[in-house]
Amino acid sequence: MNLTLKVWRQKDARTEGRLVTYQAPNVMPDMSFLEMLDVLNEDLIAKGEEPIAFDSDCREGICGTCSMIINGLAHGGMRGTTVCQLHMRHFRDGETIVIEPWRARAFPVLKDLITDRSAFDRIIQAGGFVSVNTGGAPDANALPIGRIEADTAMDAAACIGCGACVAACKNASAMLFVAAKVSHLAALPQGQIEREQRVLGMVKAMDEAGFGNCTVTGSCEAVCPKEISLDFIARLNREYGKAILKNTFPPAGKGGD
Amino acid sequence: MMSLFRNLFCSSLGKKYLMAGSGAVMFLFVIGHLAGNLQIFLGPEAINRYGHFLQANVELLWPVRIVLLAIIALHIWAAAKLTLENRAARPQAYAQWQPTAATYASRTMMMSGIIVAVFIVYHLLHYTVMVKAVNLTGKDFDARPEFFDAQGRHDIYKMMVTGFQQWPVSIFYLVGVGLLCFHLSHGISAMFQSLGWKKRAYGECLDCGAKWAAALIFLGYSSIPVAILSRWIQ
Ligand code: HEM
Ligand code: FES
Numbered sequence: 001m002n003l004t005l006k007v008w009r010q011k012d013a014r015t016e017g018r019l020v021t022y023q024a025p026n027v028m029p030d031m032s033f034l035e036m037l038d039v040l041n042e043d044l045i046a047k048g049e050e051p052i053a054f055d056s057d058c059r060e061g062i063c064g065t066c067s068m069i070i071n072g073l074a075h076g077g078m079r080g081t082t083v084c085q086l087h088m089r090h091f092r093d094g095e096t097i098v099i100e101p102w103r104a105r106a107f108p109v110l111k112d113l114i115t116d117r118s119a120f121d122r123i124i125q126a127g128g129f130v131s132v133n134t135g136g137a138p139d140a141n142a143l144p145i146g147r148i149e150a151d152t153a154m155d156a157a158a159c160i161g162c163g164a165c166v167a168a169c170k171n172a173s174a175m176l177f178v179a180a181k182v183s184h185l186a187a188l189p190q191g192q193i194e195r196e197q198r199v200l201g202m203v204k205a206m207d208e209a210g211f212g213n214c215t216v217t218g219s220c221e222a223v224c225p226k227e228i229s230l231d232f233i234a235r236l237n238r239e240y241g242k243a244i245l246k247n248t249f250p251p252a253g254k255g256g257d
Numbered sequence: 258m259m260s261l262f263r264n265l266f267c268s269s270l271g272k273k274y275l276m277a278g279s280g281a282v283m284f285l286f287v288i289g290h291l292a293g294n295l296q297i298f299l300g301p302e303a304i305n306r307y308g309h310f311l312q313a314n315v316e317l318l319w320p321v322r323i324v325l326l327a328i329i330a331l332h333i334w335a336a337a338k339l340t341l342e343n344r345a346a347r348p349q350a351y352a353q354w355q356p357t358a359a360t361y362a363s364r365t366m367m368m369s370g371i372i373v374a375v376f377i378v379y380h381l382l383h384y385t386v387m388v389k390a391v392n393l394t395g396k397d398f399d400a401r402p403e404f405f406d407a408q409g410r411h412d413i414y415k416m417m418v419t420g421f422q423q424w425p426v427s428i429f430y431l432v433g434v435g436l437l438c439f440h441l442s443h444g445i446s447a448m449f450q451s452l453g454w455k456k457r458a459y460g461e462c463l464d465c466g467a468k469w470a471a472a473l474i475f476l477g478y479s480s481i482p483v484a485i486l487s488r489w490i491q
Contacts, residue, residue, distance in 0.1 A: 203268055214273065
């Protein structure tokens with residue numbers, strides 16, 4: 001296959017970027033999208049040009065590092081697929097492909113297709129954890145967990161934090177990410193102690209990072225490589241509502257503000 | 258208490274609650290108002306009596322009006338604030354962009370909302386404040402004795418028939434109500450989502466129900482100008 005690529009090139013966070021056109025000849029249909037870029041980069045290096053910078057790590061759809069908008073679609077728009085799992089057989093010979101980084105105020109471009117996603121780390125630091133006493137590992141059956149709760153938590157925990165939800169949302173909202181992280185721990189007994197502080201803290205960190213607001217368009221769910229459902233956002237809304245009420249009207253015997 | 262207000266008015270999720278809560282109240286009003294208006298099909302007696310009942314209870318009428326106006330103001334404030342934040346959240350647009358899975362209604366809530374706001378202002382000037390200049394008939398809808406019935410009540414029936422016989426006015430009502438229902442076709446299910454009342458078990462029913470509710474409301478409201486323009490009611 002012969003392809004024309006229009007790739008976003010940007011020297012660093014402070015420099016203006018632009019789309020640069022490249023030819024990618026002899027692309028094999030069995031290559032993954034990232035392998036296709038690797039081959040192009042080999043050519044660029046051979047010609048003494050700066051290779052295209054992009055993020056990747058596991059290349060098997062589990063780490064959430066790879067991230068790019070392909071022809072206007074996050075991760076290329078294939079259902080349940082990260083760019084590293086996207087294969088060139090889904091493109092046509094002679095096609096022009098536009099490749100851009102995630103675009104959001106909270107995800108500034110560092111170089112070419114690489115963005116700074118540490119805003120997600122700050123959200124996790126604000127509540128995406130459970131506090132447990134260390135010591136010997138507890139017996140597996142010491143803490144029974146219902147089937148439905150376990151399944152719900154697993155569905156939410158599938159989030160790999162790639163940021164495609166933000167990238168595809170017309171409002172650059174991180175609600176699906178936060179919803180997955182909050183729901184995951186709220187469904188489990190280990191998550192109960194910090195339940196209210198978690199949702200309050202994570203929503204605050206999300207707002208401070210400058211993400212937009214959900215308008216329930218459903219784009220996030222459609223591009224999510226782990227197919228995290230919009231239902232989790234409803235769950236987040238429920239969690240937050242309960243938390244602000246409990247915070248204001250604490251149950252008898254507990255201090256509030 | 259302060260933290261509750263701060264969370265509601267300053268956080269992203271809080272503002273969505275305000276948006277959804279105010280939308281829910283307006284939605285209920287829209288249904289009640291439709292039920293009241295459809296009484297025109299029962300003839301002058303029914304609708305004039307209903308109108309008189311509302312007008313006569315000033316102690317009830319004004320508090321309801323004030324609360325509704327405050328709710329509209331809240332809805333518009335939250336819409337404006339959220340939209341500005343959303344714009345700011347993506348300072349650089351994509352060179353190439355395809356909206357994924359998002360319906361047209363969901364992407365144009367602000368636009369449909371703004372046109373509905375203009376329509377609401379016109380509607381209030383037309384039939385509530387009864388500004389002569391906007392009804393295009395050259396008549397004053399508050400004139401005695403022309404627009405009062407035999408019992409001395411305001412003749413709502415005659416006012417509506419005269420008003421909607423002006424086809425440009427009727428067309429504008431159809432457009433206004435059409436866009437309101439378009440807004441609601443997304444808004445009703447989004448409202449349940451924002452308030453955290455949507456679950457997988459009935460989520461799809463809710464999306465579908467929202468579209469049906471919006472369509473029925475449109476049929477209900479548009480039947481009145483259509484019936485009058487087609488001289489079914491005169
Ligand atoms: C007066 C001008 C109006 C403006 C500018 C406006 C604007 C908006 C905007 C921007 C949204 C957010 C969209 C989203 O989050 O998906 C929204 C949602 C909504 N609107 Fe309006 N709207 C207006 C009037 C109305 C009216 C008259 C009604 C009802 C009769 C209504 C009912 C709703 C509902 C139910 C929602 C869903 C709330 C949610 O997103 O959770 N709106 N409106
Ligand atoms: S590189 Fe790990 S998910 Fe794509």
